[in-house]
Amino acid sequence: MTESTQHADQSDGLADQRAGSGIVVLTAAMQLLHMNRQATELAKKINAAEQAGSAARSAHGVLPTALTELCGEIIKALHVRTEAKDWEQFEL
Numbered sequence: 001m002t003e004s005t006q007h008a009d010q011s012d013g014l015a016d017q018r019a020g021s022g023i024v025v026l027t028a029a030m031q032l033l034h035m036n037r038q039a040t041e042l043a044k045k046i047n048a049a050e051q052a053g054s055a056a057r058s059a060h061g062v063l064p065t066a067l068t069e070l071c072g073e074i075i076k077a078l079h080v081r082t083e084a085k086d087w088e089q090f091e092l
Helices: 003-017 037-051 065-080
Strands: 024-026 032-035
Touching: 032 037, 037 065
Parallel strands: none
Antiparallel strands: 024 032
């Protein structure tokens, strides 16, 4: 099993254990505007899972890699979808 697959499996397991919806609000420049308690706790657990087996530790308050990658994909998709009708619900 590759390292990225292990991280994905651990993250999926953590997401299944969450006690509510985590809400994260970021600007288009990826600046954090709001993060509720559930999102904070889940981010801590994902960061711990990503760092498992590694001597390196993430800085306090750093968003998990998986979350920053997802946000980057959303930002790219929104730059492409510039017409009013394109702001309807979509999936990545």
